[in-house]
Amino acid sequence: MNSTQIICIVCPMGCHLEVAHDSASGTYSVSGNKCSRGKEYGINELSNPTRVVTSTVVIEGAHLKRLPVKTNRPIAKGKMFECMKEIDKVRVIAPVKMGQIILKDIAGTGADLIATRSMG
Protein backbone atom coordinates (compact mmCIF):
# COMPACT_ATOMS: atom_id res chain seq x y z
CA MET A 1 0.00 0.00 0.00
CA ASN A 2 1.35 3.33 -1.15
CA SER A 3 -0.24 6.58 -0.08
CA THR A 4 0.15 10.11 -1.39
CA GLN A 5 -1.07 13.39 0.12
CA ILE A 6 -2.55 15.83 -2.36
CA ILE A 7 -4.82 18.85 -2.23
CA CYS A 8 -8.08 18.63 -4.13
CA ILE A 9 -8.38 21.54 -6.56
CA VAL A 10 -11.78 20.78 -8.04
CA CYS A 11 -13.34 23.50 -5.94
CA PRO A 12 -11.95 26.23 -3.66
CA MET A 13 -12.57 24.14 -0.52
CA GLY A 14 -9.14 22.64 -1.20
CA CYS A 15 -9.65 19.43 0.82
CA HIS A 16 -6.50 17.63 1.87
CA LEU A 17 -6.78 14.18 0.33
CA GLU A 18 -4.91 11.01 1.07
CA VAL A 19 -4.86 8.68 -1.93
CA ALA A 20 -3.82 5.10 -1.24
CA HIS A 21 -2.75 2.86 -4.09
CA ASP A 22 -2.88 -0.89 -3.76
CA SER A 23 -0.46 -2.08 -6.44
CA ALA A 24 -1.49 -5.72 -6.05
CA SER A 25 -5.10 -5.11 -7.04
CA GLY A 26 -4.38 -1.86 -8.91
CA THR A 27 -7.11 -0.04 -6.99
CA TYR A 28 -7.09 3.40 -5.37
CA SER A 29 -8.87 4.62 -2.26
CA VAL A 30 -9.33 8.23 -1.25
CA SER A 31 -9.93 9.80 2.17
CA GLY A 32 -10.24 13.39 3.35
CA ASN A 33 -12.59 14.39 0.51
CA LYS A 34 -15.77 16.29 1.38
CA CYS A 35 -17.57 15.19 -1.80
CA SER A 36 -17.47 12.57 -4.54
CA ARG A 37 -15.77 14.89 -7.03
CA GLY A 38 -12.77 14.86 -4.71
CA LYS A 39 -12.57 11.07 -4.89
CA GLU A 40 -12.62 11.15 -8.69
CA TYR A 41 -9.98 13.88 -8.73
CA GLY A 42 -7.71 12.03 -6.31
CA ILE A 43 -7.76 8.88 -8.42
CA ASN A 44 -7.27 10.75 -11.72
CA GLU A 45 -4.48 12.88 -10.31
CA LEU A 46 -2.43 9.76 -9.59
CA SER A 47 -3.41 7.62 -12.55
CA ASN A 48 -3.85 10.19 -15.34
CA PRO A 49 -3.58 13.87 -14.33
CA THR A 50 -5.45 16.30 -16.60
CA ARG A 51 -5.91 20.09 -16.88
CA VAL A 52 -8.00 22.52 -18.89
CA VAL A 53 -5.63 24.75 -20.88
CA THR A 54 -6.59 28.43 -21.13
CA SER A 55 -4.70 30.87 -23.33
CA THR A 56 -5.20 33.44 -26.08
CA VAL A 57 -4.93 33.47 -29.88
CA VAL A 58 -4.25 36.33 -32.26
CA ILE A 59 -7.45 37.99 -33.52
CA GLU A 60 -7.76 40.48 -36.35
CA GLY A 61 -10.48 43.06 -36.88
CA ALA A 62 -11.52 43.31 -33.22
CA HIS A 63 -11.07 46.02 -30.56
CA LEU A 64 -8.50 43.80 -28.80
CA LYS A 65 -5.48 41.98 -30.23
CA ARG A 66 -6.06 38.69 -28.42
CA LEU A 67 -9.04 36.36 -28.13
CA PRO A 68 -9.22 34.18 -24.98
CA VAL A 69 -9.63 30.42 -25.59
CA LYS A 70 -9.74 27.15 -23.64
CA THR A 71 -9.82 23.42 -24.28
CA ASN A 72 -13.44 22.31 -23.96
CA ARG A 73 -12.36 19.52 -21.62
CA PRO A 74 -9.33 18.64 -19.53
CA ILE A 75 -6.38 17.22 -21.43
CA ALA A 76 -3.45 15.11 -20.22
CA LYS A 77 -1.09 17.28 -18.18
CA GLY A 78 1.87 16.10 -20.24
CA LYS A 79 0.27 17.49 -23.42
CA MET A 80 -0.02 21.11 -22.25
CA PHE A 81 3.07 22.49 -23.94
CA GLU A 82 2.25 20.70 -27.19
CA CYS A 83 -1.16 22.39 -27.09
CA MET A 84 0.47 25.76 -26.48
CA LYS A 85 2.59 25.29 -29.62
CA GLU A 86 -0.55 24.79 -31.71
CA ILE A 87 -2.34 27.68 -29.99
CA ASP A 88 0.59 29.97 -30.90
CA LYS A 89 0.04 29.33 -34.62
CA VAL A 90 -3.68 30.16 -34.66
CA ARG A 91 -4.98 33.40 -36.20
CA VAL A 92 -8.69 34.21 -36.29
CA ILE A 93 -10.71 36.99 -37.86
CA ALA A 94 -13.53 38.77 -36.01
CA PRO A 95 -16.43 38.32 -35.43
CA VAL A 96 -16.23 35.33 -33.12
CA LYS A 97 -18.94 33.98 -30.80
CA MET A 98 -18.35 32.58 -27.31
CA GLY A 99 -18.16 28.77 -27.52
CA GLN A 100 -17.20 28.75 -31.21
CA ILE A 101 -14.67 26.02 -32.09
CA ILE A 102 -11.31 27.57 -33.00
CA LEU A 103 -9.31 24.35 -33.46
CA LYS A 104 -10.67 20.78 -33.57
CA ASP A 105 -8.91 17.91 -31.76
CA ILE A 106 -6.00 20.02 -30.54
CA ALA A 107 -2.65 18.16 -30.43
CA GLY A 108 -4.48 14.86 -30.88
CA THR A 109 -6.03 15.13 -27.41
CA GLY A 110 -9.62 14.74 -28.59
CA ALA A 111 -10.46 18.12 -27.02
CA ASP A 112 -11.45 21.16 -29.09
CA LEU A 113 -10.11 24.66 -28.56
CA ILE A 114 -13.06 27.06 -28.12
CA ALA A 115 -13.45 30.85 -27.81
CA THR A 116 -14.29 31.99 -24.26
CA ARG A 117 -15.84 35.29 -25.29
CA SER A 118 -17.55 36.92 -28.23
CA MET A 119 -15.63 39.60 -30.05
CA GLY A 120 -16.25 41.93 -32.96
Add this chain to the structure above:
Amino acid sequence: MYDIIVIGGGPAGLAAAIEAKKNGIDSILVIERDRELGGILQQCIHNGFGLHVFKEELTGPEYAEKFINELKELGIEYKLDSMVLNITEDKKVDFINSIDGYVSVKTKAIILAMGCRERTRGAIGIAGARPAGVFTAGAAQRFLNMEGYMVGKTVVILGSGDIGLIMARRLTLEGAKVKVVLERMPHPGGLTRNIVQCLDDYNIPLRLAHTVTSIKGKDRVEGVTIVAIDKSGSIIPGSEEYMECDTLILSVGLIPENELTENAGIAIDPATKGAYVNEAMETSQEGVFACGNVVHVHDLVDYVTEESRLAGRSAARYINDELRASAKAVRTKQGNGIGYIVPQFIRTENLLGGVNLFMRVRSVYSNSKLVVKADGRIIKEIKRSHMIPSEMERVQLSKEVLAAADIKELAIEVMEVEQ
Protein backbone atom coordinates in the same frame (compact mmCIF):
# COMPACT_ATOMS: atom_id res chain seq x y z
CA MET B 1 -33.72 61.37 -12.93
CA TYR B 2 -33.01 57.68 -12.48
CA ASP B 3 -34.17 55.29 -9.75
CA ILE B 4 -30.77 53.63 -9.47
CA ILE B 5 -27.34 54.53 -10.81
CA VAL B 6 -24.74 51.76 -10.62
CA ILE B 7 -21.10 52.90 -10.72
CA GLY B 8 -18.89 50.24 -12.30
CA GLY B 9 -19.82 47.55 -14.84
CA GLY B 10 -17.81 44.61 -13.43
CA PRO B 11 -19.47 41.47 -12.07
CA ALA B 12 -20.64 43.40 -8.97
CA GLY B 13 -22.33 46.22 -10.90
CA LEU B 14 -23.85 43.84 -13.45
CA ALA B 15 -25.37 41.50 -10.83
CA ALA B 16 -26.70 44.42 -8.76
CA ALA B 17 -28.34 46.09 -11.78
CA ILE B 18 -29.90 42.83 -13.00
CA GLU B 19 -31.28 42.00 -9.55
CA ALA B 20 -32.74 45.50 -9.08
CA LYS B 21 -34.47 45.21 -12.45
CA LYS B 22 -35.86 41.77 -11.52
CA ASN B 23 -37.22 43.37 -8.36
CA GLY B 24 -39.32 45.78 -10.35
CA ILE B 25 -37.06 48.81 -10.82
CA ASP B 26 -37.08 49.99 -14.43
CA SER B 27 -35.06 53.15 -14.49
CA ILE B 28 -31.46 51.99 -13.98
CA LEU B 29 -28.21 53.31 -15.43
CA VAL B 30 -24.85 51.49 -15.25
CA ILE B 31 -21.80 53.72 -15.75
CA GLU B 32 -18.48 52.08 -16.73
CA ARG B 33 -15.20 53.89 -17.44
CA ASP B 34 -13.72 51.11 -19.59
CA ARG B 35 -14.55 50.51 -23.28
CA GLU B 36 -16.58 47.41 -22.39
CA LEU B 37 -18.50 45.81 -19.53
CA GLY B 38 -17.16 42.90 -17.45
CA GLY B 39 -14.53 44.58 -15.27
CA ILE B 40 -11.42 42.70 -14.25
CA LEU B 41 -12.95 39.41 -15.44
CA GLN B 42 -12.13 40.24 -19.07
CA GLN B 43 -8.42 39.82 -18.38
CA CYS B 44 -8.80 36.75 -16.13
CA ILE B 45 -8.79 34.21 -18.97
CA HIS B 46 -8.09 31.26 -16.66
CA ASN B 47 -10.86 29.00 -15.42
CA GLY B 48 -12.20 28.61 -11.90
CA PHE B 49 -15.10 31.04 -11.93
CA GLY B 50 -18.72 30.21 -11.27
CA LEU B 51 -18.56 26.87 -9.47
CA HIS B 52 -21.09 28.09 -6.88
CA VAL B 53 -23.34 30.25 -9.07
CA PHE B 54 -23.45 28.17 -12.28
CA LYS B 55 -22.21 24.79 -10.96
CA GLU B 56 -19.68 24.69 -13.77
CA GLU B 57 -16.16 25.92 -14.12
CA LEU B 58 -15.97 28.99 -16.36
CA THR B 59 -13.24 31.38 -17.39
CA GLY B 60 -13.51 35.05 -16.39
CA PRO B 61 -14.71 36.29 -19.81
CA GLU B 62 -17.35 33.52 -20.00
CA TYR B 63 -18.67 34.41 -16.54
CA ALA B 64 -18.82 38.08 -17.53
CA GLU B 65 -20.52 37.42 -20.87
CA LYS B 66 -23.38 35.51 -19.21
CA PHE B 67 -24.17 38.57 -17.09
CA ILE B 68 -23.60 41.07 -19.92
CA ASN B 69 -26.06 39.11 -22.09
CA GLU B 70 -28.64 39.09 -19.32
CA LEU B 71 -28.22 42.83 -18.74
CA LYS B 72 -28.80 43.50 -22.43
CA GLU B 73 -31.78 41.13 -22.65
CA LEU B 74 -33.38 42.98 -19.73
CA GLY B 75 -32.84 46.24 -21.59
CA ILE B 76 -30.86 47.89 -18.79
CA GLU B 77 -29.24 51.15 -19.90
CA TYR B 78 -25.46 51.48 -19.67
CA LYS B 79 -22.79 53.97 -20.65
CA LEU B 80 -19.22 52.97 -21.56
CA ASP B 81 -16.03 55.09 -21.60
CA SER B 82 -17.70 57.16 -18.89
CA MET B 83 -15.91 58.03 -15.71
CA VAL B 84 -17.78 58.99 -12.55
CA LEU B 85 -16.00 61.90 -10.88
CA ASN B 86 -18.20 62.75 -7.99
CA ILE B 87 -21.28 61.77 -6.05
CA THR B 88 -23.09 64.14 -3.73
CA GLU B 89 -25.15 63.84 -0.58
CA ASP B 90 -28.37 64.74 -2.41
CA LYS B 91 -27.61 61.85 -4.79
CA LYS B 92 -26.28 63.56 -7.84
CA VAL B 93 -23.79 61.60 -9.93
CA ASP B 94 -21.31 63.57 -12.04
CA PHE B 95 -19.55 61.79 -14.90
CA ILE B 96 -17.66 62.65 -18.10
CA ASN B 97 -17.28 61.06 -21.50
CA SER B 98 -16.25 62.26 -24.94
CA ILE B 99 -19.82 62.30 -26.33
CA ASP B 100 -21.94 63.85 -23.58
CA GLY B 101 -19.14 65.85 -21.97
CA TYR B 102 -19.66 66.64 -18.29
CA VAL B 103 -23.01 65.30 -17.09
CA SER B 104 -24.73 65.57 -13.75
CA VAL B 105 -27.71 63.27 -13.13
CA LYS B 106 -30.00 62.82 -10.18
CA THR B 107 -30.98 59.44 -8.82
CA LYS B 108 -32.93 57.98 -5.91
CA ALA B 109 -30.32 55.35 -5.04
CA ILE B 110 -26.67 54.71 -5.87
CA ILE B 111 -24.84 51.39 -5.99
CA LEU B 112 -21.05 51.64 -5.68
CA ALA B 113 -19.31 48.81 -7.59
CA MET B 114 -15.93 50.31 -8.53
CA GLY B 115 -13.86 47.22 -7.66
CA CYS B 116 -10.30 47.58 -6.41
CA ARG B 117 -6.88 48.57 -7.60
CA GLU B 118 -3.46 47.05 -7.19
CA ARG B 119 -0.91 48.15 -4.67
CA THR B 120 2.16 49.38 -6.49
CA ARG B 121 5.88 49.32 -5.87
CA GLY B 122 5.72 52.74 -4.24
CA ALA B 123 3.34 51.37 -1.66
CA ILE B 124 5.83 48.70 -0.56
CA GLY B 125 9.07 50.65 -0.88
CA ILE B 126 11.71 48.74 -2.83
CA ALA B 127 15.00 50.62 -3.14
CA GLY B 128 17.04 51.01 -6.31
CA ALA B 129 16.76 52.39 -9.82
CA ARG B 130 13.50 52.77 -11.72
CA PRO B 131 14.24 50.66 -14.80
CA ALA B 132 11.67 49.21 -17.25
CA GLY B 133 10.51 45.70 -16.51
CA VAL B 134 8.68 46.22 -13.23
CA PHE B 135 4.96 45.50 -13.52
CA THR B 136 2.06 44.92 -11.20
CA ALA B 137 0.58 41.48 -11.81
CA GLY B 138 -2.75 42.84 -13.03
CA ALA B 139 -1.10 45.21 -15.50
CA ALA B 140 1.07 42.36 -16.82
CA GLN B 141 -2.06 40.23 -17.13
CA ARG B 142 -3.84 42.89 -19.14
CA PHE B 143 -0.83 43.44 -21.43
CA LEU B 144 -0.45 39.74 -22.13
CA ASN B 145 -4.05 38.57 -22.35
CA MET B 146 -5.69 41.53 -24.08
CA GLU B 147 -2.98 43.46 -25.89
CA GLY B 148 -0.79 40.46 -26.75
CA TYR B 149 2.37 42.02 -25.34
CA MET B 150 4.86 39.66 -23.63
CA VAL B 151 6.32 41.38 -20.58
CA GLY B 152 9.63 39.51 -20.17
CA LYS B 153 11.76 36.37 -20.46
CA THR B 154 13.18 35.68 -17.00
CA VAL B 155 10.84 36.64 -14.24
CA VAL B 156 10.78 36.99 -10.47
CA ILE B 157 7.37 37.39 -8.88
CA LEU B 158 7.03 39.18 -5.56
CA GLY B 159 3.89 38.25 -3.67
CA SER B 160 1.91 35.02 -3.76
CA GLY B 161 -1.50 36.59 -4.18
CA ASP B 162 -3.77 34.89 -6.71
CA ILE B 163 -2.91 37.20 -9.57
CA GLY B 164 0.82 36.56 -9.05
CA LEU B 165 0.27 32.81 -9.06
CA ILE B 166 -1.95 32.91 -12.14
CA MET B 167 0.66 35.02 -13.93
CA ALA B 168 3.45 32.58 -12.99
CA ARG B 169 1.61 29.85 -14.90
CA ARG B 170 0.57 32.09 -17.75
CA LEU B 171 4.11 33.39 -18.36
CA THR B 172 5.54 29.86 -18.15
CA LEU B 173 3.05 28.58 -20.74
CA GLU B 174 4.02 31.49 -22.99
CA GLY B 175 7.68 30.46 -22.81
CA ALA B 176 9.09 32.70 -20.06
CA LYS B 177 11.20 31.30 -17.22
CA VAL B 178 9.65 32.13 -13.86
CA LYS B 179 12.54 31.66 -11.46
CA VAL B 180 10.76 32.05 -8.16
CA VAL B 181 7.70 33.40 -6.38
CA LEU B 182 8.55 35.19 -3.14
CA GLU B 183 6.17 35.75 -0.27
CA ARG B 184 6.91 38.02 2.68
CA MET B 185 4.54 36.18 5.00
CA PRO B 186 5.14 32.66 6.34
CA HIS B 187 1.99 31.48 4.51
CA PRO B 188 0.89 31.82 0.86
CA GLY B 189 -1.28 34.77 -0.10
CA GLY B 190 -3.34 32.96 -2.72
CA LEU B 191 -5.80 30.07 -2.89
CA THR B 192 -4.38 26.58 -2.36
CA ARG B 193 -5.70 25.44 -5.71
CA ASN B 194 -3.66 28.15 -7.40
CA ILE B 195 -0.47 27.06 -5.59
CA VAL B 196 -1.06 23.53 -6.88
CA GLN B 197 -2.19 24.37 -10.41
CA CYS B 198 0.07 27.33 -11.10
CA LEU B 199 3.32 26.57 -9.25
CA ASP B 200 3.56 22.86 -8.39
CA ASP B 201 2.46 21.79 -11.88
CA TYR B 202 5.40 23.67 -13.40
CA ASN B 203 7.96 23.14 -10.62
CA ILE B 204 8.10 26.87 -9.88
CA PRO B 205 9.59 27.35 -6.40
CA LEU B 206 7.65 29.32 -3.76
CA ARG B 207 9.84 30.86 -1.07
CA LEU B 208 7.85 31.90 1.96
CA ALA B 209 9.19 34.58 4.35
CA HIS B 210 11.30 36.17 1.60
CA THR B 211 11.16 39.54 -0.13
CA VAL B 212 12.98 41.83 -2.56
CA THR B 213 15.00 44.71 -1.11
CA SER B 214 16.48 46.26 -4.24
CA ILE B 215 16.34 46.25 -8.01
CA LYS B 216 19.41 46.44 -10.23
CA GLY B 217 19.37 47.83 -13.78
CA LYS B 218 19.54 51.15 -15.56
CA ASP B 219 17.24 50.97 -18.59
CA ARG B 220 15.89 47.48 -18.00
CA VAL B 221 15.78 45.27 -14.91
CA GLU B 222 18.95 43.12 -14.64
CA GLY B 223 18.36 41.46 -11.32
CA VAL B 224 16.99 41.74 -7.80
CA THR B 225 18.32 41.26 -4.28
CA ILE B 226 16.35 38.78 -2.23
CA VAL B 227 16.38 38.48 1.56
CA ALA B 228 14.86 36.19 4.15
CA ILE B 229 12.50 37.57 6.80
CA ASP B 230 12.31 36.35 10.38
CA LYS B 231 9.20 35.75 12.51
CA SER B 232 9.06 39.35 13.70
CA GLY B 233 9.09 40.60 10.12
CA SER B 234 12.67 41.90 10.06
CA ILE B 235 15.31 41.10 7.47
CA ILE B 236 17.73 38.35 8.51
CA PRO B 237 21.24 39.84 8.20
CA GLY B 238 23.52 38.01 5.79
CA SER B 239 20.63 36.36 3.93
CA GLU B 240 21.01 38.64 0.88
CA GLU B 241 21.08 36.81 -2.42
CA TYR B 242 21.30 38.29 -5.92
CA MET B 243 19.14 36.82 -8.68
CA GLU B 244 19.31 37.74 -12.35
CA CYS B 245 16.04 38.48 -14.12
CA ASP B 246 14.69 40.94 -16.72
CA THR B 247 11.26 41.33 -15.15
CA LEU B 248 9.88 41.80 -11.65
CA ILE B 249 6.17 41.27 -11.17
CA LEU B 250 4.48 42.64 -8.06
CA SER B 251 1.46 40.86 -6.67
CA VAL B 252 1.37 42.63 -3.36
CA GLY B 253 -2.29 43.05 -2.78
CA LEU B 254 -5.40 44.92 -3.78
CA ILE B 255 -7.09 47.89 -2.16
CA PRO B 256 -10.75 48.85 -2.63
CA GLU B 257 -11.11 51.82 -4.99
CA ASN B 258 -12.79 54.33 -2.67
CA GLU B 259 -11.91 57.90 -3.71
CA LEU B 260 -15.54 58.54 -4.71
CA THR B 261 -16.80 57.00 -1.49
CA GLU B 262 -14.46 59.00 0.73
CA ASN B 263 -15.10 62.27 -1.09
CA ALA B 264 -18.80 61.75 -0.52
CA GLY B 265 -18.12 61.58 3.22
CA ILE B 266 -19.10 57.91 3.52
CA ALA B 267 -17.48 56.15 6.49
CA ILE B 268 -14.69 53.68 5.67
CA ASP B 269 -13.82 50.66 7.84
CA PRO B 270 -10.05 50.63 8.45
CA ALA B 271 -10.19 46.82 8.62
CA THR B 272 -11.61 46.31 5.10
CA LYS B 273 -10.59 49.64 3.53
CA GLY B 274 -14.11 49.65 2.11
CA ALA B 275 -17.28 51.36 3.29
CA TYR B 276 -19.02 50.17 6.44
CA VAL B 277 -22.14 48.35 5.30
CA ASN B 278 -25.25 46.97 6.96
CA GLU B 279 -27.32 43.83 6.25
CA ALA B 280 -28.68 45.53 3.10
CA MET B 281 -25.18 46.41 1.79
CA GLU B 282 -26.08 50.03 2.49
CA THR B 283 -23.28 52.41 3.46
CA SER B 284 -23.32 55.06 6.19
CA GLN B 285 -25.26 57.21 3.74
CA GLU B 286 -28.90 56.25 3.32
CA GLY B 287 -29.71 55.05 -0.20
CA VAL B 288 -26.07 54.54 -1.16
CA PHE B 289 -25.24 50.83 -1.45
CA ALA B 290 -21.95 49.09 -2.19
CA CYS B 291 -20.94 45.60 -3.34
CA GLY B 292 -18.03 43.54 -4.63
CA ASN B 293 -14.36 44.40 -4.34
CA VAL B 294 -15.10 48.02 -3.46
CA VAL B 295 -16.42 46.78 -0.09
CA HIS B 296 -13.78 44.12 0.64
CA VAL B 297 -11.40 42.21 -1.62
CA HIS B 298 -12.93 38.91 -2.74
CA ASP B 299 -11.12 35.87 -4.06
CA LEU B 300 -14.24 34.26 -5.48
CA VAL B 301 -16.42 36.02 -8.00
CA ASP B 302 -19.34 33.81 -6.95
CA TYR B 303 -19.46 35.58 -3.59
CA VAL B 304 -19.24 38.93 -5.39
CA THR B 305 -22.34 37.96 -7.36
CA GLU B 306 -24.20 36.84 -4.25
CA GLU B 307 -23.37 40.01 -2.33
CA SER B 308 -24.22 42.22 -5.32
CA ARG B 309 -27.60 40.60 -5.87
CA LEU B 310 -28.34 41.49 -2.25
CA ALA B 311 -27.28 45.10 -2.90
CA GLY B 312 -29.54 45.26 -5.98
CA ARG B 313 -32.51 43.80 -4.12
CA SER B 314 -31.93 46.15 -1.19
CA ALA B 315 -31.78 49.22 -3.44
CA ALA B 316 -35.14 48.16 -4.88
CA ARG B 317 -36.56 47.77 -1.37
CA TYR B 318 -35.17 51.19 -0.43
CA ILE B 319 -36.91 52.82 -3.40
CA ASN B 320 -40.15 51.02 -2.51
CA ASP B 321 -39.77 52.26 1.06
CA GLU B 322 -39.42 48.76 2.48
CA LEU B 323 -36.17 49.28 4.37
CA ARG B 324 -36.45 50.72 7.87
CA ALA B 325 -33.58 53.11 8.38
CA SER B 326 -34.27 53.57 12.06
CA ALA B 327 -34.35 49.85 12.90
CA LYS B 328 -32.03 48.85 15.72
CA ALA B 329 -28.59 47.73 14.56
CA VAL B 330 -26.40 44.94 15.91
CA ARG B 331 -22.68 45.64 15.52
CA THR B 332 -20.53 42.73 14.29
CA LYS B 333 -17.10 42.58 15.79
CA GLN B 334 -13.96 40.71 14.79
CA GLY B 335 -12.74 38.77 17.80
CA ASN B 336 -9.53 36.82 18.27
CA GLY B 337 -8.06 35.56 15.00
CA ILE B 338 -10.52 37.38 12.72
CA GLY B 339 -9.32 40.25 10.50
CA TYR B 340 -12.66 41.74 9.54
CA ILE B 341 -16.37 40.98 9.19
CA VAL B 342 -18.80 42.20 6.52
CA PRO B 343 -21.46 43.44 7.09
CA GLN B 344 -20.46 45.53 10.09
CA PHE B 345 -24.07 46.26 11.10
CA ILE B 346 -27.20 44.10 11.04
CA ARG B 347 -30.66 45.60 11.42
CA THR B 348 -32.47 42.35 12.25
CA GLU B 349 -35.87 43.84 11.49
CA ASN B 350 -34.92 44.37 7.85
CA LEU B 351 -33.76 40.79 7.26
CA LEU B 352 -35.86 38.73 4.88
CA GLY B 353 -34.22 35.38 5.56
CA GLY B 354 -30.90 35.01 7.25
CA VAL B 355 -27.69 36.94 6.97
CA ASN B 356 -24.34 35.87 5.51
CA LEU B 357 -21.30 37.11 7.39
CA PHE B 358 -18.11 37.18 5.35
CA MET B 359 -14.75 37.29 7.11
CA ARG B 360 -11.07 36.55 6.87
CA VAL B 361 -8.95 34.82 9.50
CA ARG B 362 -5.63 36.43 10.41
CA SER B 363 -3.38 33.39 10.09
CA VAL B 364 -3.40 29.67 9.30
CA TYR B 365 -5.56 27.48 11.57
CA SER B 366 -6.18 23.76 11.52
CA ASN B 367 -8.73 21.89 13.63
CA SER B 368 -10.40 25.02 14.88
CA LYS B 369 -13.85 26.45 15.17
CA LEU B 370 -15.51 29.76 14.50
CA VAL B 371 -17.38 30.80 17.62
CA VAL B 372 -20.25 33.29 17.37
CA LYS B 373 -21.02 35.20 20.56
CA ALA B 374 -24.01 37.46 21.20
CA ASP B 375 -22.99 39.93 23.92
CA GLY B 376 -20.55 37.33 25.24
CA ARG B 377 -22.92 34.35 25.08
CA ILE B 378 -22.06 31.58 22.57
CA ILE B 379 -24.89 31.15 20.06
CA LYS B 380 -23.17 29.13 17.36
CA GLU B 381 -20.01 27.13 16.73
CA ILE B 382 -18.77 25.98 13.36
CA LYS B 383 -15.94 23.46 13.07
CA ARG B 384 -13.31 24.08 10.41
CA SER B 385 -10.53 21.62 9.64
CA HIS B 386 -8.53 24.20 7.73
CA MET B 387 -8.65 28.00 7.52
CA ILE B 388 -6.21 30.36 5.81
CA PRO B 389 -6.31 34.16 5.35
CA SER B 390 -6.46 33.90 1.54
CA GLU B 391 -9.75 32.02 1.61
CA MET B 392 -12.77 33.97 2.77
CA GLU B 393 -14.95 32.33 5.43
CA ARG B 394 -18.71 32.57 5.47
CA VAL B 395 -21.03 32.16 8.45
CA GLN B 396 -24.79 32.03 7.99
CA LEU B 397 -27.14 33.13 10.76
CA SER B 398 -30.92 32.89 10.71
CA LYS B 399 -33.20 35.79 11.49
CA GLU B 400 -34.68 33.79 14.39
CA VAL B 401 -31.33 33.40 16.14
CA LEU B 402 -30.72 37.14 15.92
CA ALA B 403 -34.26 38.18 16.81
CA ALA B 404 -34.46 35.86 19.83
CA ALA B 405 -32.39 38.09 22.08
CA ASP B 406 -31.89 41.81 22.31
CA ILE B 407 -28.34 41.68 20.98
CA LYS B 408 -26.03 44.69 20.87
CA GLU B 409 -22.82 43.12 19.70
CA LEU B 410 -22.17 39.98 17.69
CA ALA B 411 -18.56 38.82 17.95
CA ILE B 412 -16.87 36.02 16.05
CA GLU B 413 -13.59 34.49 17.07
CA VAL B 414 -11.37 31.53 16.24
CA MET B 415 -10.85 28.86 18.89
CA GLU B 416 -8.74 25.73 18.77
CA VAL B 417 -10.65 22.47 19.07
CA GLU B 418 -9.22 20.14 21.69
CA GLN B 419 -8.26 16.83 20.19
